[in-house]
Amino acid sequence: MTAIEIRDLAKSFGSVKAVDGVSFTVEAGSVTGYLGPNGAGKTTTLRSLLGLVTPDSGEALVDGRRYVTLPQPVSEVGAVLEATSFHPGRTALDHLRILCVAAGLPDQRAGEALEMVGLADVAGKRVGGFSLGMRQRLALSSALLGRPKIFILDEPANGLDPAGIEWLRGFLRHLAHDQGAAVLVSSHVLAEVEQTVDNVVIIAKGRLVRQGTLAELTTNGDTAIRVRATNAAELAPALEAAGAAVERVEDGLLRVRGIGAEAVGQIALDRRVVLTEVTQERSDLQKVFLELTGER
Amino acid sequence: MIGLVKAELRKLFTTRLWWIMLIVMVVLVGVNLAFIIAFAGVSQNGGPALPKRDTMEWAQVAWSVGSSGGIFVMILGVVMITSEYRYQTVTGTFLTTPRRERVIAAKLITGLLIGLLFALVILVFEAATVVPTVLLSGGEFSLAETRIPQVSIGILASLALYGLFGIGLGALVRNQIAGIVGAVVWAYVIESIFTAIPALHSVGKWLPGGAAQSLMSIDIDTGLGRPEWLPAWGGALVLVAYGLLFAVVASATTVRRDIT
Ligand SMILES: Nc1ncnc2c1ncn2[C@@H]1O[C@H](COP(=O)(O)OP(=O)(O)OP(=O)(O)O)[C@@H](O)[C@H]1O
Ligand SMILES: [Mg+2]
Numbered sequence: 308m309t310a311i312e313i314r315d316l317a318k319s320f321g322s323v324k325a326v327d328g329v330s331f332t333v334e335a336g337s338v339t340g341y342l343g344p345n346g347a348g349k350t351t352t353l354r355s356l357l358g359l360v361t362p363d364s365g366e367a368l369v370d371g372r373r374y375v376t377l378p379q380p381v382s383e384v385g386a387v388l389e390a391t392s393f394h395p396g397r398t399a400l401d402h403l404r405i406l407c408v409a410a411g412l413p414d415q416r417a418g419e420a421l422e423m424v425g426l427a428d429v430a431g432k433r434v435g436g437f438s439l440g441m442r443q444r445l446a447l448s449s450a451l452l453g454r455p456k457i458f459i460l461d462e463p464a465n466g467l468d469p470a471g472i473e474w475l476r477g478f479l480r481h482l483a484h485d486q487g488a489a490v491l492v493s494s495h496v497l498a499e500v501e502q503t504v505d506n507v508v509i510i511a512k513g514r515l516v517r518q519g520t521l522a523e524l525t526t527n528g529d530t531a532i533r534v535r536a537t538n539a540a541e542l543a544p545a546l547e548a549a550g551a552a553v554e555r556v557e558d559g560l561l562r563v564r565g566i567g568a569e570a571v572g573q574i575a576l577d578r579r580v581v582l583t584e585v586t587q588e589r590s591d592l593q594k595v596f597l598e599l600t601g602e603r
Numbered sequence: 604m605i606g607l608v609k610a611e612l613r614k615l616f617t618t619r620l621w622w623i624m625l626i627v628m629v630v631l632v633g634v635n636l637a638f639i640i641a642f643a644g645v646s647q648n649g650g651p652a653l654p655k656r657d658t659m660e661w662a663q664v665a666w667s668v669g670s671s672g673g674i675f676v677m678i679l680g681v682v683m684i685t686s687e688y689r690y691q692t693v694t695g696t697f698l699t700t701p702r703r704e705r706v707i708a709a710k711l712i713t714g715l716l717i718g719l720l721f722a723l724v725i726l727v728f729e730a731a732t733v734v735p736t737v738l739l740s741g742g743e744f745s746l747a748e749t750r751i752p753q754v755s756i757g758i759l760a761s762l763a764l765y766g767l768f769g770i771g772l773g774a775l776v777r778n779q780i781a782g783i784v785g786a787v788v789w790a791y792v793i794e795s796i797f798t799a800i801p802a803l804h805s806v807g808k809w810l811p812g813g814a815a816q817s818l819m820s821i822d823i824d825t826g827l828g829r830p831e832w833l834p835a836w837g838g839a840l841v842l843v844a845y846g847l848l849f850a851v852v853a854s855a856t857t858v859r860r861d862i863t
Pocket of ligand 1: 320321323324325326343344345346347348349350351352495863
């Protein structure tokens, strides 16, 4: 089911085309990474989706409707936008209780949501004394208040420590894969989302440059195999004879293209060469990303 | 809408500013009262003086001091809107309630309620100081002989409407410092020029401060000539018109803007 649909979205700020004709969809039960370098237009897209920014043209729909027309937005969409959007003099619990009463949710959801993000023991502390990571968790807890099925998160890993990032990854996967939620998460740090996302949408300078599953983007046909062998000099000609393109990287290390790992193993067995390493090289998302967004 | 008003009240009562404002307001009203108590019956340069402490006229003048609390309610109103922009909580507010005019309506209602609350505090404070002063000075206190009930209603109405005024101003400027400076300049410079100088009364009586004065209909010569206010009902209408104007300004300026 299509939970989020962006169609031909465009928005300019003065002469800057922040978003320029972007279209993509996010399905329920999946995590979609929305990637692009700084200033690519990610935040503008997400804010248009949430009715905070009025697009110049095109549509941004959640559950087939514009966000501003949802009768109970907090119960349908959970959003995290900025880590800093709290009044420093207010406690975490008070912050959430304000949202609860405005959304018509029972007050006890505030405590429950804090529990879910691990902030229960600082519920009564003023947000002014929170670290960036704690604010980020608080922002996430506000997205959980109404138990929504659609999540829209703008750089949620900002300020989290490695343990926090690990926790966030698990949490997002849990929301999508176990609870069937649709998760759209933006980032410019690919390592953060690489292990979390099912689908990837890449934009640069306001335009969509690539969209697909993570696997489609990272395994682009021509991948190499790293082969380390005690007698590489003898193995190389044999591999070439079998039709492979062999690059002699250094003494004992080869990069082999054109044949599979199994064939490499078979040839080595036939020649009685001891293999010490056989690795399928995966072009990682970072490289694909830099190539696609022209940042290299 | 009740939920949204409750949310606005929670926003106010979960931060410290409201009680700081309340205390400062009571202190200011107290200082003003102290002067009026001290200078009761003293004539200045042979001109007309304040009435004597034991008279009902004096009690009435003292009572009207309460309207000076308006500035504090106005500043609170300004802050209720501008702090949302300053701390970016407006994002969360509009995510929770994407129909922005409902947020504005809730804030305006809350501004009115806070004005009424502050006015009630002033009235209790005045009752606790003015009544004993009259009695201790040997006078007799009888409400029926004064316009104190009318003055009280004037204070309630004007503080409530200053709450609205503050919200409207805050929505218009959105910058907290500019909003507060604007409120202070308005109350202490513009309003006082137009209401203190008789020649400008023809304009001053149409300003919120002047309209609030007419609700109280204090007919005391301050030495600069007798002020000519609108009739009480006219003052009330003017104040309501201001309230509506600000509601429209507040929603027209806030409803459309992009929040980035
Ligand atoms: N309010 C605004 N006024 C003017 N220009 C803006 C505004 N908001 C965004 N822009 C411009 O629009 C473009 C896209 O900005 P956006 O914030 O959407 O990028 P982003 O992908 O979220 O970047 P980042 O990774 O740095 O968060 C940028 O060139 C930015 O300067
Ligand atoms: Mg951004």
